[in-house]
Amino acid sequence: MGKIVACTNLTLDGVMQGPGRPDEDTRDGFTYGGWAEPYAAMANVGHVFGNAGALLLGRRTYLDFADVWPRRAASPFTPWLNNIPKYVASRTLTEPLPWMNSTLLQGDVPTAVSRLKQEVEKDILILGSGELIRSLMEANVVDEYVLLFHPLVLGAGRRLFVGGDSHTAFRLVNSNTTSKGVVVATYQPGN
Numbered sequence: 001m002g003k004i005v006a007c008t009n010l011t012l013d014g015v016m017q018g019p020g021r022p023d024e025d026t027r028d029g030f031t032y033g034g035w036a037e038p039y040a041a042m043a044n045v046g047h048v049f050g051n052a053g054a055l056l057l058g059r060r061t062y063l064d065f066a067d068v069w070p071r072r073a074a075s076p077f078t079p080w081l082n083n084i085p086k087y088v089a090s091r092t093l094t095e096p097l098p099w100m101n102s103t104l105l106q107g108d109v110p111t112a113v114s115r116l117k118q119e120v121e122k123d124i125l126i127l128g129s130g131e132l133i134r135s136l137m138e139a140n141v142v143d144e145y146v147l148l149f150h151p152l153v154l155g156a157g158r159r160l161f162v163g164g165d166s167h168t169a170f171r172l173v174n175s176n177t178t179s180k181g182v183v184v185a186t187y188q189p190g191n
Contacts, residue, residue, distance in 0.1 A: 002123040003143035004056070004113060006133045007048050008160060009036040011150050015157035016130050024064060025158075032154050041148045041182040048146050052084065053122025056113065058129035059090035065127075066099035087116060087124070089132050110139035117141075130160050137168060137189075144188050145170065151181040 009019040018025040019036035026033065036042075057065065069081045086102040089109045097104060105112040113136060117124060126133055126142075136142050147160075170187035177183050 001118055002051070002053055002120050004117060004126065004136065004141055005048060005052070005123045005144045005146060006126040006129075006136075006142050007045060007146040007148075008126075008128060008130070008133070009041065009148045009150060010160060011035065011152045011154050011157075013153045013155065014159040014161055015154045016128070016160045017157040021068075025060070027158070030157050032157060035152060035154065036148075036150055039150055039178070039180045039182050041150065041178055041180070041184065044176070044178050044182070044184050045146055045148070048123075048125060049080070051123045052125035053120045054085040054087060054116070054124045055081075056087045056089070056116070056124050056126045056129070056132070058132035059088065059093055060131075061128035062086070062088045062090070062093075062097075062099075062102070066097075066102070070099065085120075087113075089113075089129075089135075110136055110141050113141050130158060133160065134162070140189065142189065144173075144186060146184065146186050149183040149185065 008016050010016050017030050018033035020034060022033040024033045069078055072078045082100055087105055088097060088102060089105050093104055095104050169190060171190050172185060173188055174186040175183060
């Protein structure tokens with residue numbers, strides 16, 4: 001049995017929206033897309049990908065990944081993304097899903113993820129998917145958070161943690177800083 005691991009890029013003011021490309025997520029007039037690209041911080045969390053036996057994605061992240069990654073034949077990351085089992089939390093998508101090795105979760109998402117955790121031997125990795133992370137956090141399903149804090153304040157954009165979230169304490173289990181100033185912090189829920 002693996003862990004549920006949420007891994008995401010954040011600015012110092014908690015923005016997680018559109019880290020990869022200018023056109024990635026322009027909801028609410030967001031114009032700072034691609035803010036994480038110059039930092040290349042995901043290259044510092046290879047262990048997270050190496051320990052993963054499946055991906056767990058929310059609808060929006062899944063559709064974005066399914067549109068972009070299969071067409072990036074030159075990327076060494078593409079075969080891994082294509083071949084790993086992908087589980088998708090969505091109230092609006094229906095099967096068959098467009099990207100190979102993708103399965104739509106059925107029923108209550110925290111319950112389905114808890115079941116999935118019993119079935120997958122390695123870790124289940126959540127990338128992006130802020131709404132999904134928040135719903136699983138509320139249900140105490142996420143075992144570990146790998147947060148990549150970029151030395152940047154945007155002042156606007158969708159955040160991982162929003163007002164109204166329930167009180168949650170985290171315990172730092174590991175941290176390091178990249179040469180470009182990104183703090184990679186690994187937390188587990190609890191004191």
